[in-house]
Amino acid sequence: MGEKTGEAEVRPVVSILGSPVKCFYGPEDLPGFDYAEKLNDPGEYPFTRGVYPTMYRSALWTMRQYSGQETPESTNERFKYLLKNGQTGLSLAFDLPTQIGLDSDMPLAEDDVGKLGVAVDSLDDFERIFDGISLDQISTSFTINATAPIILAMYVLVAQKQGVDQKRLRGTLQNDILKEYIARGTWIFPPEPSIKLVGDVVEYCTKEVPRFNAISVSGTHIREYGANTMQSVALAVSIAEVYIREVLKRGAKIDEIAPLFSFHLPIGGRDFNFFEDIARLRAARRYWARLIKEKYGAQDKRSLQFRFSTGGMGGGLTAEQPLNNIARATIYAMAAVFSGTRSLNLACFDEVYAIPSDLAILTSLRIQQILAFETGVADVVDPLGGSYYVEKLTDEMEAKIAEVALRIEEDGGIVRMIESGAIQRELAGQSYAIQKKISSGEKILVGVNCFRVAEEERDLEIYKTDPETRNRQLQRLRAVKENRDKGRVKGALKRLEEAAGRGDNIIPCLFEPLKEKATVGEIIDTLKRVYGTFKEPTTV
Amino acid sequence: MGTGRTIRVLIAKIGLDGHDVGAKVLIFWLRDQGMEVIYTGLRQSVEQVVEVALQEAVDVIGVSILSGSHIPIAQKLVKRIRERAMEDVLLLFGGTIPKEDVTALKESGVHGVFPSHAKLEEVSEFIRRNVKGAQ
Numbered sequence: 001m002g003e004k005t006g007e008a009e010v011r012p013v014v015s016i017l018g019s020p021v022k023c024f025y026g027p028e029d030l031p032g033f034d035y036a037e038k039l040n041d042p043g044e045y046p047f048t049r050g051v052y053p054t055m056y057r058s059a060l061w062t063m064r065q066y067s068g069q070e071t072p073e074s075t076n077e078r079f080k081y082l083l084k085n086g087q088t089g090l091s092l093a094f095d096l097p098t099q100i101g102l103d104s105d106m107p108l109a110e111d112d113v114g115k116l117g118v119a120v121d122s123l124d125d126f127e128r129i130f131d132g133i134s135l136d137q138i139s140t141s142f143t144i145n146a147t148a149p150i151i152l153a154m155y156v157l158v159a160q161k162q163g164v165d166q167k168r169l170r171g172t173l174q175n176d177i178l179k180e181y182i183a184r185g186t187w188i189f190p191p192e193p194s195i196k197l198v199g200d201v202v203e204y205c206t207k208e209v210p211r212f213n214a215i216s217v218s219g220t221h222i223r224e225y226g227a228n229t230m231q232s233v234a235l236a237v238s239i240a241e242v243y244i245r246e247v248l249k250r251g252a253k254i255d256e257i258a259p260l261f262s263f264h265l266p267i268g269g270r271d272f273n274f275f276e277d278i279a280r281l282r283a284a285r286r287y288w289a290r291l292i293k294e295k296y297g298a299q300d301k302r303s304l305q306f307r308f309s310t311g312g313m314g315g316g317l318t319a320e321q322p323l324n325n326i327a328r329a330t331i332y333a334m335a336a337v338f339s340g341t342r343s344l345n346l347a348c349f350d351e352v353y354a355i356p357s358d359l360a361i362l363t364s365l366r367i368q369q370i371l372a373f374e375t376g377v378a379d380v381v382d383p384l385g386g387s388y389y390v391e392k393l394t395d396e397m398e399a400k401i402a403e404v405a406l407r408i409e410e411d412g413g414i415v416r417m418i419e420s421g422a423i424q425r426e427l428a429g430q431s432y433a434i435q436k437k438i439s440s441g442e443k444i445l446v447g448v449n450c451f452r453v454a455e456e457e458r459d460l461e462i463y464k465t466d467p468e469t470r471n472r473q474l475q476r477l478r479a480v481k482e483n484r485d486k487g488r489v490k491g492a493l494k495r496l497e498e499a500a501g502r503g504d505n506i507i508p509c510l511f512e513p514l515k516e517k518a519t520v521g522e523i524i525d526t527l528k529r530v531y532g533t534f535k536e537p538t539t540v
Numbered sequence: 541m542g543t544g545r546t547i548r549v550l551i552a553k554i555g556l557d558g559h560d561v562g563a564k565v566l567i568f569w570l571r572d573q574g575m576e577v578i579y580t581g582l583r584q585s586v587e588q589v590v591e592v593a594l595q596e597a598v599d600v601i602g603v604s605i606l607s608g609s610h611i612p613i614a615q616k617l618v619k620r621i622r623e624r625a626m627e628d629v630l631l632l633f634g635g636t637i638p639k640e641d642v643t644a645l646k647e648s649g650v651h652g653v654f655p656s657h658a659k660l661e662e663v664s665e666f667i668r669r670n671v672k673g674a675q
Contacts, residue, residue, distance in 0.1 A: 096558075115609060354608060354636065539564070
């Protein structure tokens with residue numbers, strides 16, 4: 001039902017905000033637009049155009065493909081392969097048992113050892129992952145949440161062994177447990193002690209590992225779970241505020257902790273829209289700067305800079321005609337660059353089938369390199385700034401993010417919504433609505449509900465986990481257990497339990513058990529006795 | 541909707557995988573198709589799932605797995621189902637499943653396999669066709 005303008009029929013378009021999209025935008029869409037207030041130059045408050053003045057002209061985004069597989073040795077090999085091919089940062093994927101605090105020899109872990117990432121049972125494994133990689137030369141991102149305190153402590157210990165000053169360590173811990181209760185599911189403890197542990201990591205990093213991003217609050221998994229583009233930002237910021245309040249109540253100052261917060265935000269996906277996704281990330285920078293300044297009284301510029309990495313969103317990729325996914329990832333990457341991302345991890349074309357093959361992961365890295373070095377898209381900061389359409393959308397997105405955040409607060413706050421299952425229910429319902437639109441053809445997916453080809457069999461070489469992985473890991477773990485002093489391990493775990501019971505910051509208390517080669521599973525079991533375990537609410 | 545009795549479905553997450561939005565989308569869909577659907581929640585063991593299936597007298601068990609552990613889990617589940625003499629239950633697997641594993645799953649005793657790109661309608665139609673007494 002397009003409207004007639006002269007001769008041509010106009011296709012109706014509605015934005016994610018629910019408003020009709022015009023055919024073009026002009027000055028009348030931005031009445032009284034104040035450059036200094038709305039945008040300002042890059043690197044200046046409210047940072048709409050970017051957190052740094054020269055952005056990619058000074059330093060390109062970090063190209064950081066998510067990887068980690070099987071045993072520590074095989075992950076070490078893949079890291080070296082990626083570094084040799086020009087990757088500029090590392091991003092470590094852990095297997096599920098490591099993420100939820102189980103050792104490779106525990107019965108529940110049996111089918112998952114080394115499957116979606118590397119298995120880490122003890123400090124010994126962690127040392128092998130970084131063998132020959134100097135920790136002062138590289139930054140590493142860790143997708144780890146419930147067991148983040150242990151991984152941080154291990155990284156510090158590896159640095160000590162390498163003779164690297166921990167004050168020089170660079171990298172990022174995901175350390176965002178609240179979104180695990182909504183999507184992804186790698187929780188262990190109930191929300192309250194889990195938030196306390198997030199606070200411990202932030203507090204410790206502030207003092208002892210100051211160049212580390214202690215936290216990367218993730219809107220990505222929430223978006224995959226069904227959140228729309230505005231909700232992915234509003235929920236992430238609401239969750240970040242829970243952690244901020246946790247550390248503030250311990251007496252920290254906002255300007256001590258806010259600079260350690262980073263975000264991981266989605267670009268792409270099943271309901272991707274190029275300009276909307278860019279606008280909402282520009283809006284997110286402005287929203288955060290104003291929030292942290294006005295609500296928390298921050299003054300340090302670094303507190304107000306909303307620094308984010310982008311990535312993930314394998315949910316937008318299709319099993320049908322899988323090479324089309326290379327085109328999709330390229331467009332996602334371009335949107336991420338236009339948004340001013342600081343780091344980029346692209347979903348790989350074969351991820352619908354399994355974790356990526358070497359070829360697929362290399363292709364994702366090459367997409368980034370082509371964008372960076374062949375196309376000129378990285379030459380000018382915020383090249384879409386000043387576009388009538390993008391600025392109008394950015395304003396609307398900022399207002400909507402604020403509205404969603406306010407609604408969460410009115411509903412009792414994000415923690416309550418998680419505990420009751422309300423937010424999980426809402427987002428899963430939205431995901432169902434998108435799926436129905438794809439089923440009905442209302443939402444077009446090329447190769448899925450249109451432009452199909454009769455014969456779609458294309459044999460991709462899918463990555464396969466080496467079937468010997470678990471046995472190798474079990475052998476290693478057995479050797480570690482045989483070569484340690486059981487009495488000293490027990491004593492160290494007992495002191496850990498006492499410290500947890502007292503409510504001490506847990507990070508310094510982890511060094512002793514880790515050095516004695518206590519396992520991740522033993523440490524988590526010890527902490528479970530103090531903190532308890534999470535019981536899932538009914539969500540469907 | 542058919543005139544047969546209401547089909548009862550158990551959707552299960554077995555193992556450590558925490559990605560369950562796909563499972564939930566399917567639950568909403570099957571309910572909209574008039575089926576009764578129960579969800580186990582995350583991190584269930586094979587034994588727990590079979591016991592719930594037995595108690596709830598379900599016609600269908602649908603297992604969602606995105607962690608690559610589908611083959612060993614299917615083998616254990618089929619074995620347990622046989623031990624409990626529940627061969628009448630229709631067993632479905634869905635999730636991140638490579639093409640070449642579809643055959644392996646079917647050979648191990650899984651009746652229907654629906655990788656993540658399968659259409660919702662395919663699942664509900666397969667259930668209607670294969671559950672006895674349903675229409």
